[in-house]
Amino acid sequence: MAARGFTNLAEATEAALIVAAQAKDQAAFGELVKRRQGWARALLRRMCQSHAEADDLAQEAFIKAWDRLRDLETPAAFPGWFRRIAVTTFLMAKRRQKAVFEEITDASPLASEESTPEAAAGAKLDLERALARLSDAERLCVTLNHGEGLSHSEIVDITGLPLGTVKSHVLRGTDKLRRLLDPDS
Amino acid sequence: MTDFDALLKRSFAEAHEPADDGFVVNVTAAVAHREASMKARTYVQYGAMTLGLAAVSWGLYSAVGALGPIGQEMMASLGLEVARAHAAVSTAPDVSASAQNFAQSMGVGLTQILMVAAALAGGAVALRSTRE
Numbered sequence: 001m002a003a004r005g006f007t008n009l010a011e012a013t014e015a016a017l018i019v020a021a022q023a024k025d026q027a028a029f030g031e032l033v034k035r036r037q038g039w040a041r042a043l044l045r046r047m048c049q050s051h052a053e054a055d056d057l058a059q060e061a062f063i064k065a066w067d068r069l070r071d072l073e074t075p076a077a078f079p080g081w082f083r084r085i086a087v088t089t090f091l092m093a094k095r096r097q098k099a100v101f102e103e104i105t106d107a108s109p110l111a112s113e114e115s116t117p118e119a120a121a122g123a124k125l126d127l128e129r130a131l132a133r134l135s136d137a138e139r140l141c142v143t144l145n146h147g148e149g150l151s152h153s154e155i156v157d158i159t160g161l162p163l164g165t166v167k168s169h170v171l172r173g174t175d176k177l178r179r180l181l182d183p184d185s
Numbered sequence: 186m187t188d189f190d191a192l193l194k195r196s197f198a199e200a201h202e203p204a205d206d207g208f209v210v211n212v213t214a215a216v217a218h219r220e221a222s223m224k225a226r227t228y229v230q231y232g233a234m235t236l237g238l239a240a241v242s243w244g245l246y247s248a249v250g251a252l253g254p255i256g257q258e259m260m261a262s263l264g265l266e267v268a269r270a271h272a273a274v275s276t277a278p279d280v281s282a283s284a285q286n287f288a289q290s291m292g293v294g295l296t297q298i299l300m301v302a303a304a305l306a307g308g309a310v311a312l313r314s315t316r317e
Contacts, residue, residue, distance in 0.1 A: 026220065030213040037209055038202030045203065055208060062212045063219065127196045146190070147197035178189050 015075035022069045029069075033062050039079075040086055046131055046143040047090050057093055061086040083148060087140070087158050094136060130180040137161070138173030145170045230315050237311030244304030247297075262290045 006012050006020070009031040017035075020028035040061065044054035064085050072081050131139050140159065144150045150158070155166045266287055 024220075026213065026216055029216060030209060033212045034205060034209045037205055037212075041208065042200060042202045046197075046200075051203075055203075059208070059212050059215060063215055066216050066219070127193075127200055143197075146193045147200075149194075174190065174193065177193060182189060182192075 014078065018069070018072065018075035018078055021066070022072065029066055036082065037062075040082065043083070043143065043148070044086055044090060046128070046147060047087075047136075047140050049132060053093075057089050058086070060093075061089040064089065084158050087144070090140070091159065126181070130177050133180055134173050134176055135169075137165075138169045138176065141166050141169035142173035142177065146174070233311060233315040237308045237315060240304055240308030240311060242308075244301050244308055247301045247304065258290055262287055 006016075006028065009017070009027060012020075012028070012031065014032065014035065017028045017032045021032055037058065041055055041058045044058050044061070045051055048054040048057065061082070065082055068085070072078060131143070134142065141155055141161075144155045144158065145152070152163060152166050152170065155161070155170075156163050159166070161169075
């Protein structure tokens with residue numbers, strides 16, 4: 001695992017790491033994983049019910065990225081390219097589990113369960129717990145829309161869901177989050 | 186965008202990212218293991234291809250080596266049979282012995298041809314399976 005051409009991996013730019021990883025430099029890829037693991041795992045943890053499952057999927061996504069890194073045309077496209085791999089990995093896992101995107105109708109406010117002054121003031125949201133109350137599809141669409149800043153059409157492109165379905169999931173998911181997190185609204 | 190949407194976006198942005206609790210080590214170990222497996226698989230493929238090529242080469246070599254004498258033998262047998270047939274027509278001897286000789290020579294030739302064909306087919310199958 002020699003770091004070819006790098007005197008210090010920690011100081012290398014992400015673009016340089018990607019180019020080196022494309023040339024099968026495992027040390028460069030390791031540094032890339034180190035830099036991106038927080039974002040990737042946080043993204044998948046928001047989509048999955050369990051942290052362990054999310055971390056397994058994140059690992060699977062990074063290994064897929066390693067295998068397909070040569071397909072990446074420009075290093076600047078890495079975040080979007082990897083996000084697509086992560087979402088596809090999540091969707092494939094759900095299909096393997098034959099998961100039905102079930103509706104969770106329980107939208108009782110979380111603030112009543114945890115009535116801290118902070119939460120009541122709406123300054124800090126217990127986002128993770130609220131997201132866990134959404135259906136898988138709503139969680140996925142809301143995370144990509146609000147968390148990753150993707151437009152509805154970009155979500156359609158990544159997930160393969162119909163546009164109307166995506167819009168509906170985002171709308172209903174956001175509405176549920178509003179009721180869960182901001183009971184005064 | 187409503188106030189809540191803005192608040193939601195901010196909450197997503199401010200949500201903490203998990204610390205590296207051995208995740209990177211796991212991924213890099215998995216990648217290293219994968220690369221080692223791929224390398225081993227490549228070596229096995231090369232080995233199988235070498236064996237397949239050797240079988241095909243042997244088959245071709247045998248075919249080239251065997252076809253010469255067989256051809257000569259067959260031509261000789263054919264010439265002999267023609268001569269014997271001519272002699273039979275002219276002198277009317279017993280033709281069963283010459284027919285038996287011809288069948289025997291064809292049998293020896295067929296065995297060699299079958300062996301060569303089997304080697305060629307086996308080599309081709311080995312090559313194809315390793316490529317797949």
